Amino acid sequence: MEKKKIATGEKQFVVGVDVGGQTSKIGVVDARGEVLVQTVIRSDTYGADAEAFISALAKAIKALIKESGKEGQIRGIGVGAPNGNYYTGTIDFAPNLAWAAKGSVPFAKLLSAGLGGLPVSLTNDANAAAVGEMTYGVAKGMKNFIMITLGTGVGSGIVINGQVVYGHDGFAGELGHTCAVRHNGRSCGCGRTGCLEAYCSAIGVARTAREWLEANPEEKSLLRECENITSKDVYEAAKEGDALALRVFNYTGNMLGRQFADFVAFSAPEAIVLFGGLARSKEFLTEPIQKGLNDNVLSIWKNKVKILFSQLKESDAAILGASALAWEL
């Protein structure tokens, strides 16, 4: 017992792995959230062969640990992955991962075996981001907050009493799929309609811009010059003062804030933390989000809930989030 305690005490480094559709990022991280070394491997060249990918990942992790000079001092591996389940350690039916698209992959178990039994903790990417913010970021010291990731989709990680909410089955925190538009809502990737994600993701923002350009053929806009509008184009146009682009952000932020009002009624968080590609449009989103929230929230929470933007270095954030999981091992 005593021996184990000392050994754990010596293991002052963790590995963070962010599994993505095209690539996976790996980093060795210290207790302060410094990424000592990092690397990237492909995730999309293994077809349906999960074991081949996990074997390549284990190899890359071992090489990176060696490079860091911290062999024998690694407490464990934290993995953030789409549809990653914290309870079971599996990645289940993840449409963007060919090797996990059609079933349940016992990812944590296989990776741990490939690393000589090093403990592996796994969760979905938004939950990992929440743990990262709580461990190293703007939510440090907070016991109650909600992380919203505004990327291709809208993800979320909910922290209550200092713990990520996993729910009965490990799948809690799907706030991107709460209903934002009840009637005639846009179709969503999940097969339903009106989800928050269909409007307030990067894809949603681009879609709003395209719809409004078509609906207002007379209105001039810089966006008319774009062939295939992305949320980045809308951001660039807004920076140039383009009225339509500015309205798109106003609409998007307002809808986010309005939806946040319901989230606040649920868990009364100290803050809502925004992260992800679209959150870089902070200058255009902050005000409408705050207005949307204050106009729609119960009066006891008006002007009480902080809207914060992640300040973790973009290139490190995904690794940090995943790595933070491993401190609990």
Added chain:
Amino acid sequence: MEKKKIATGEKQFVVGVDVGGQTSKIGVVDARGEVLVQTVIRSDTYGADAEAFISALAKAIKALIKESGKEGQIRGIGVGAPNGNYYTGTIDFAPNLAWAAKGSVPFAKLLSAGLGGLPVSLTNDANAAAVGEMTYGVAKGMKNFIMITLGTGVGSGIVINGQVVYGHDGFAGELGHTCAVRHNGRSCGCGRTGCLEAYCSAIGVARTAREWLEANPEEKSLLRECENITSKDVYEAAKEGDALALRVFNYTGNMLGRQFADFVAFSAPEAIVLFGGLARSKEFLTEPIQKGLNDNVLSIWKNKVKILFSQLKESDAAILGASALAWEL
């Protein structure tokens, strides 16, 4: 230290107090959830004088403990009250309690002082109901569930990882005030529009019936005979097969189920437990709730979340819920 431990071990009884607008119920309860003795006092005859009410309450509690024969064996007092705050032990701006309508009353502190220092734990009535279900009721053994109280209003108590969610400020779990109808929604007692409570409370059900009777002047309905329709009238009519009344329950249940879909996306509960006057209409609500939920929830949760109805004896339930708080003291 040791002495205290033994003393606590001997204190095998708790007192539950349910503070309501007109009356407050008090009971002495054992560890199995048996209400040994109970009594009722008025809460509405003290004007704005909170101390006078609390003093009368303390007196009634002392007398009841004496009657139970368990003096010296009481672990503590659990109180469920509208707008009761678990963290601060205060009742804040509770519109239905004249003595707590205009400010914050340090209820737990005053009551404890009036009882010679016996510890007092306080929360709102819906949270108390959740603790009661978890301790003695259909949610016994569950770590993740949501309690919905369908009474005059719609309240909620959320349990995650076996703990009631209080949030950053103690006010979490206001699910009756999440948005059910986005545009042209009914005005709600909270000053906003479209809240779930405006539709799916006892008052909401009666209002739906009245609106539909007016909107369909040709349609025959037993409810046309009622002077001032209540949800109980709607229930009685539905039992007689009245088509309009049945449609009202269908509409209400469907809306509840649809809203539950968003709650499930938040905390992935094992069950949603219904309680309160309107929940007695179980026979007409179960199916539409389940349909509303399954039609609107993310596919991973279809047919996975149990809809349960409280089975605690109606007369004991409020006391039991409040008393259950005191086991944590």
